[in-house]
Amino acid sequence: MSATTAHAGAAPAAKDGRFEPVILAFTCNWCSYRAADLAGTARMKYPPNVRLVRLMCSGRVDPAFVMRAFADADAVILTGCWPADCHYRIQNVKALRRFILLRRVLESMGIEPQRFQRFYASAAEGQQLAAEFDRIVEEVRALGPLDWAGRHAAFVPSATPPGAGVGEARAAAEARAAAPPPAERELAEVTA
Amino acid sequence: MSASNLPAQPDGARERIGVYVCHCGSNIAATVDVEAVRDWSAEHLGDRGVVVARDYKFMCASTGQELIEQDIKELGLTRVVVAACSPHMHEKTFRGACRRAGLNPYLCELVSIREQDSWVHTDRTAATAKAEAIVAGGVYRVAHSEALEPFRVPIDPATLVVGGGIAGISAALEIADAGFPVHLVEREPSIGGHMAQFDKTFPTLDCAACILTPRMVTAGMHQNITLHTWSEVTDVAGYVGNFTVTIKHRARYVDTALCTGCGICQEKCPSKVVDTRYEAGLGYRKGVYTPFPQAVPKYPVIDVENCIYFEKGTCGACKKLCPTGAIDFDQKDEEVTVKVGNIIIATGFELFDARRVEQYGYGRMPNVFTSLEFERMSNAAGPTAGRIVLRDGVTEPKAVGIVHCVGSRDRNYNNYCSAICCMQSLKFAHLVREHTDATVYEFYIDIRAPGKAFDEFYQRVMEEGSVFVRGRVAAISDTVRLPDEEAHQGRLIVSVEDTLAGVQRRIPVDMVILSSGLEPATDAQEVARRFGITCSADGWVIERHPKLDPVATMTEGVFAAGCALGPRDIPASVANGAAAAARVLARIQEGELALEPIRATVDQERCSGCRICNDLCPYSAIVYHGWEQVSEVNPALCQGCGVCIAACPAGAISGSGFSDVQILSQIDGLLTALGGAPPGPAVEEREAVPA
Amino acid sequence: MSAKPRLAMYWAAACGGCDIAVLNLGEALVEVGSRFDVVFWPAVMDAKYADVEAMPDASIDITLFCGGIRNDENEHLAHLLRAKSKILVAFGSCASEGCIPGLANLSTLDEILDASYANETTDNPDGVRPVPAWRENGVTLRIPTLAPLLRTLDQVVPVDYTVPGCPPETKRIEDVVELVGKALDGTAVLPPRGSVLGAGHSTVCDECARERNVKKIGAFRRVTEIATIDPTLCLLEQGIPCNGPATRDGCGALCPAAAAPCIGCYGPADGVLDYGARLMSAFASVVDADEPERIEVILDGIADPVGQFYRFSLASSLLRGGREAMDQAHRGRASAPVGSPAANHPAPRLGRTPPSAPMLDVLGPQDHVPQRAPTGPEPPAPTLEPVGGPAR
C-alpha cells in the first residue's frame, strides 16, 4: 500500500516542510500532450506536481473546468499548439481569448494570475514543456497554497473543513442540520 | 501477475469497472510501485465501481489483453481502465481487446502512467502517488463514458498529390496504375523536382535523366493522372474522404491545346535570363521557356517579369513565329476545384542558402560553388556541357575542395544532419576525378554512409585517390597570408583543423564545392497550415508516428512522402511515395473510413439561435437554420475539437467522447483521490537521464 | 384543517420585489385567495414565527420562498419552512441563485459592515456595530447574526422547484399558479422534482425578436456610448454586452425589446454548472481578434467582468458560492447506484435537464445538498392531494 489516502482533498503533502503544489494542466491531443509523450520517451524530467488532462483541443477548455480545478488545485495550466499550428487550424486562438477573459475574472475573485498560466508546446517541444512545468511549479511553490476550499470553509463557520471530500462534506451537512437553530445557539452563547 | 479481487460489486456503484496496471517490463515498474497502485485502486475506487484491479508485466501482450477479455466475460465488466503507456501508443490495442470480448471499445480508457509519469519522474513515492491519481481520473471518467460507434465516411477515389518531385511522381504512378484518378500539382512549369537537375546519382551512378525521364513521361501520359503544373493549391476544404481543393493554374500565356512543344518560341525569344531555378544560377534560359528539354509537360511558360512584351508592349516574337498560334498574351490565372478523398504532400526540400555561412565566401568568391551548381556543371546537358571548369568557363581546376555539412549539424543553422550530402560529396569527388586530373579534398566531420552499397562507394572513392581531411572548415579565403603561399596567389585557401593529424592546415585549391544541407521549402509552414498538418520547429512535416506510421500525418486523409518529411535520398523518397500510395489505396479500396466518433451535437430544444457558435468552426460544420432559428452540427464535417461545446452559452451543445461530465469527473478523480502532490526532488537535483 | 390547500410565502434576504410581483397578479390574486388558504405571508399579513413553528410538519402544501440566506434568521426559517412544507419553491433569483445580495460574497463580513457603518457616508463617531444580542433591564434584545456568505436556498435545504427571475414575471407566476391549481384538480401533473417552473429550457435569444447574424465582436460598448441603437439588430452584435445568450428564457425578452441589454436575471439555462463561465466563454469566443494585445483591448470594453457575468449568480457560482456550490458540482458526478435508495430519492432543485438529454448526470447521496439533473428513473413529482372538485 502506498502512503496516500483516498479523497484526502487538496491538502498538500510537504516534504522537509516544503510546500508541494497540486497543479492541473490541460493539454491538447495533438501538440502539448504529444510534447508530454515526447518528454517521456526522451526521459526528460519535470516535477510530479503536475497532472495532465488530455482534451482534443485547448479550445475545449471550458472556464468551468478551470474553476472546478481550483477547488482542489493550487494552479491550473492551459497548454496547446502554437498559434497557427493548431491541429484544428485556429481553435487555440479561441482558447487564448477565453484564457485572457477568465484570468481577469479569476483575478477579480482573488486568484493570483500566476496560478493560471498558459504556454504553447508543439509536438516536438518536450524539452520546453518540461522546462515550463519546472518554472511554474517553482512559481506556485513560492506563492504557497491556494486552498480555495479552505478559504471558503473559513468563510462559512459551519461548513466543511478544508480538504474534506464527499463523505466528510455530507457528514458536516448532517451535523449542521441536527444542530439547534442558530438563533437559539447565539443566544445561549451570549447569555452564558 | 496478481490481482486484488473484490468479491462483489459494492453498493452504490453503477458500473463494474476493471483496472489493469501495466509494468511495461521495468519501464513503469522501476519508478511506480505497480502493486501499490493496484491495491490502492481496489481499496479506494471500489465506491466508484472498481470490481477488479490487476497488474501485469506487459498488458499489451496477447496474454495481457486476454486477461481483460476474460474478466469482461467472467466478471461482467462494463468498463475498463488500463494504466499503461500513452493513449497514442496503445489505445487501439486495448479498445480492440474490449471489442473482442463484446464490450463497446469506447468504454475502455487508457491512462498513461509511463510517458506522463514513470519516465518523467524519479521519486518512486511521488510517481506512485501520481499514478494513483491518474488511475482515479480514468476510473471517474470512464464511469461516464458512453458506448459509441465509429463515424463512417465514404472515401472519394481521387487523390491529390502536391509536389511533382520523384516522391510525388512515384506516389501518383502507384495510385494511377491501380486504376484511380490522381491530381498531381506542381508549382514549376515541369514535374521532376530536384532529381531532374542531377547528372549521376549515388551510389550506383545511374544517369538521373535516364531513370527519371521515363517516369515523368509515364506520369504525363497516364490516363488516370491529371497534371496541374505551374499551379498551386490555394484552398483546402472538407475532411478525409471528401476534400474540396482549389488549384490555381497560373497563366502560361501558351495555349496548351495548340502548342506542339516545337521550341521555336524559346529559340527566337530575345530575352535571356539567368536561370536560378533549374540551372541553379549557372546557366541561362529565355523569357519563354521550358526548364529543361525533357520537361513534362512539354509546353513552355512565359515569365512575365522577363518578357519584353509584358514590360514594354513590344517584341511579341514568339507570338509572331509560333507555327500554331499558341501564344496567348491575354491568358489569365484560373482556379479549378477538384474533389479528392486523400492528399499526399510531397513538396520536397530547398537547398540551404550557402551565403549565410559568410566565412565560406559563396557569392563573394567566384570559384566557390554550391552542390546544385556542381550538379548542373557535371551534367552533360548542363551549361558547361559536362566540363568541370572554374567560373571563367574555361580553366580546369587542379585542386578541388568539397566541404561537407554546410548549414547542417551546426547550431548556428540547422542541428540536423541532411543525410544525403556525404554521399553526394563522394559522388562529386568521383565525378571530378572522372572528368579532370584535379586533386580532390573531402573536408568532412564524419562520413555517414549507412545505406545499401554506400560504404562500398566510399571505399571506391578513397581508392580513387581523393584526400580525406577530417575537420570542419573554418574559412575559405582568396588571399595568401603565409610566405610559402605566394605561389598560390589567386587560388582559394581552405583553413581547416585536421583533427586526425592534430594540425591546422591551409590547403590551396582552385575550386570549392559547398555541400549545402537540405531545408524545408520556405513556405513549408504556410503549406502545412493550408493542409491542416503540423511541422516540426525545423519545418519538416511531423509524421503520425516516426517509426510505425512514417508517411501519415496527424490529420486524417493527409499523408506525406519524400523530403517534405525530412532529408532523405531518392530510394527513400520513392519508397515513401509508394508507401503513402499504399495507405491511400487501402482506403480507396475499403470505400469508407471509420473515424473516431468524437463529435458535437446541438440539442435543438435548448438552442436559442444566438449564433455565438456559428463562426467558431474551422470546418464550417455548424449551420444555422434561419427559419427555425436554431443551429445544427453537420457530423460529417465536425472534427470534434469541442470549441463550440465550450462556447455555447445555453449549454445546448454536447460532445461525445469528451463530454463535460467525463472531463469534470476526470478532474475530480485526478484532484480528490490523492493527498496532495507527492514530494519530488528539487529542480536543481534533477538531471535528464538519456533514453 | 381547512379544506383549501395551504400556501405560504416568505422573504429572506430579498428586496421584496418578488412579493410585489405576486401582488401584481391583480385580479388573479383574488383567485389565489379563494383557491388557497394563505397561512403565512409576512409581506401582506401579520404572522408570528411561533405560529409556523406550531404547525405540524408537512402541513403547508406549498411555500414560495424568496430571498437568499444571509443570516441565522433566514436559515432558521429555511429549515422551518422546509419541514412544514410539502413543496418548497425557491422563488425568484435571490432564493435560487443569490441575486444582487449575493454580490456581497465578493467581500468579507468586515468589509460589508465597514461599508454600512464606517465609511465616509456614515456618521458614526463611536464606531457602533450591531451585536446579535443585547441584555438590558433583564430583557434580551436580539437581532439576527450575519453569516459570512450569502447562500442560496438550495445550498441550505432541499428545494423542490425553482421559479427564476428578478422578479419572476407576473405572467409566468400566473402560469405557475395555474399549473399548481390544475395539479390540485388532478388535471395536470407536476414536473419532476428539481424542475424549473415558469420559464423555458432555452435562453433569452430564443424569445428575442432582434435579427441576429454570425457573431464577431470588435468592441464592447455601453448603451450610453452608442448614439443610435439599431432597433432591429441583435444588441450583442452592436457591441452591447447582452446576457441574453446565456440567460434562461421566460421573461419574454423584455429588456432587449426595449433596447436594454439582458442582464441575466433569469439565471442559467438547463444543465449549466456556472452561469458566468458559460457567458464569459461565449463572449470571449466571438471576440474578433487573434493577437493577445488586441484581445485585451477588446475585453477592456467589459468594465466589470464579475459584475457582468455574475450579477445574479455569484452566490451559486463555482468559485464564490462557497463550498456548497463546489460540492454540488462534485457530487453531481458521483456514480449513482441503480436501485439504491438514492436513485429513488427525488432529486430536488433546478431540474435543468430534460431526462432525454442529460448533461450533467447526477445522482448521489442525498441530504441537504441539492442535486442536479437526474439520470436513470425519472424522479417522481411531489404528490399533492387533490382537494375538492374542479376549480371554480
Ligand SMILES: Cc1cc2nc3c(=O)[nH]c(=O)nc-3n(C[C@H](O)[C@H](O)[C@H](O)COP(=O)(O)OP(=O)(O)OC[C@H]3O[C@@H](n4cnc5c(N)ncnc54)[C@H](O)[C@@H]3O)c2cc1C
Ligand atoms: C546536390 C544534391 C545531390 C543529390 N544527389 C542525390 C543522388 O545522387 N542520389 C540520391 O538518391 N539522392 C540525391 N539527392 C537527394 C534527392 O535530391 C532527394 O532525395 C529527392 O530529390 C527528393 O525528392 P522529393 O520529391 O521528395 O523532393 P523534390 O525533388 O524537392 O521535389 C519536390 C517538388 O515539389 C514541388 N513543390 C514544392 N512545393 C510545392 C507546392 N507548394 N506546390 C506545388 N509543388 C510544390 C517542387 O517544385 C518540386 O518539384 C541529392 C540532393 C542534392 C541537394
Ligand code: SF4
Ligand atoms: S514576347 Fe516575350 S516571351 Fe515572346 S519572344 Fe518576346 S520576350 Fe520572349
Ligand code: SF4
Ligand atoms: S451557441 Fe448554442 S444556443 Fe447559440 S446558436 Fe449555437 S448551439 Fe444555439
Ligand code: SF4
Ligand atoms: S466541435 Fe464544434 S467547432 Fe469543433 S469541429 Fe465540431 S462543430 Fe466545429
Ligand code: SF4
Ligand atoms: S439582443 Fe441579446 S437577447 Fe437578443 S438576440 Fe442579441 S444577444 Fe440575444
